[in-house]
Amino acid sequence: MHQGHVRSVNIGRPRPNPWKRLPATGIDKRPVAGPVAVxxxxxxxxxxxxxxxxxxxxxxxxGGADQAVYAYAREDLDHWERQLGRPLPDGAFGENLTTTGYDLNSALIGERWRIGARLVLEVSCPRIPCATFAGWLGEKGWTRAFTRAALPGPYLRVVEPGEVAAGDRIxxxxxxxxxxxxxxxxxxxxTTEPELLPALLEVAAFPAADREAIRRRLTRGA
Structure with missing residues (x-):
């Protein structure tokens, strides 16, 4: 089926988080030599x-099972480099896996990827921009621009543990x-098209807590 590759595996370096008044953030992710256990x-x-x-x-x-791994495509980082006029190295968006060769945003919720020999991940939900992400990028109007582009990248859950390294096939x-x-x-x-929310209730692989929050939202709006 569809194939891509892992370009880099990125691990966070703790740093202060003034944007959420938390003691630290792990958004500063940098490529590491693999393999890395998942x-x-x-x-x-x-x-x-x-x-x-x-x-x-x-x-x-x-964190947690439904947000075990975050992936972002190098092709989408390249888009943002052109838009922002600045370099964005692998890991710049806080992603664990920077990928190439596959349109991650067209992936179906619940589809499964085998990476390398053993690791199997399942697409669970999109990344929603937060204050830490906006502060980290330091771009005026960043949350609005990121939302408008609808290139969020997926969070993934771990179905079968394994190892991942740069160059692994997806x-x-x-x-x-x-x-x-x-x-x-x-x-x-x-974010921008709440009329699409009912469809998410029928997707078993979408996080259960998020589906329940959507159900409550739709009930209040009824």
Missing amino acids: TAPGPKGDGAVGLAGDRAYDVKHH EVVSRPAEHAVTVASSFRAL
């Missing part, structure tokens, strides 16, 4: 993520046949 981190709440050596510090909003081994909800369309539903 395992399922368990529920959100303690900062655990999928890649060994990395962690989340905003434990309320980040093979899409399964795609849901029962829906057509993509990373990009789910992002638009959650």
Whole structure:
């Protein structure tokens, strides 16, 4: 099926987080020499993520099984380099995996990727921009620009643990046949096009807590 490659594997370096009044943030991710072990981190709440050596510090909003790994395409970083007129190295958006050769935003929620020999990841939900991301980029109007572009990149959960290294092939081994909800369309539903929200309720692979929040939102709006 569709194939791409891992261009770099990026691990966070803790640094102060003045944008959320938290003691630290792990958004400053830099390429590391692999391979890096990837395992399922368990529920959100303690900062655990999928890649060994990395962690989340905003434990309320980040980390946990549904946000174990974040991927962003080098092609989309190149788009932002042109838009912003500045270099954006691999890891600049806080992504664990910088990829090439596959349109990550067209990936279906619930599709599965085999990376390297053993690792299997499942697309769970899009990244939603936060104050830390906006502060880290330091671009005026960044949250609005990122939202308008609808190039969020996916969070992924770990289905089968393994290792990942730069150069590993990404093979899409399964795609849901029962829906057509993509990373990009789910992002638009959650941000600029709420009329798309009902479709997310039918996607079993979309995080359960998020589906419940959508259900409550739609009920209030009824």
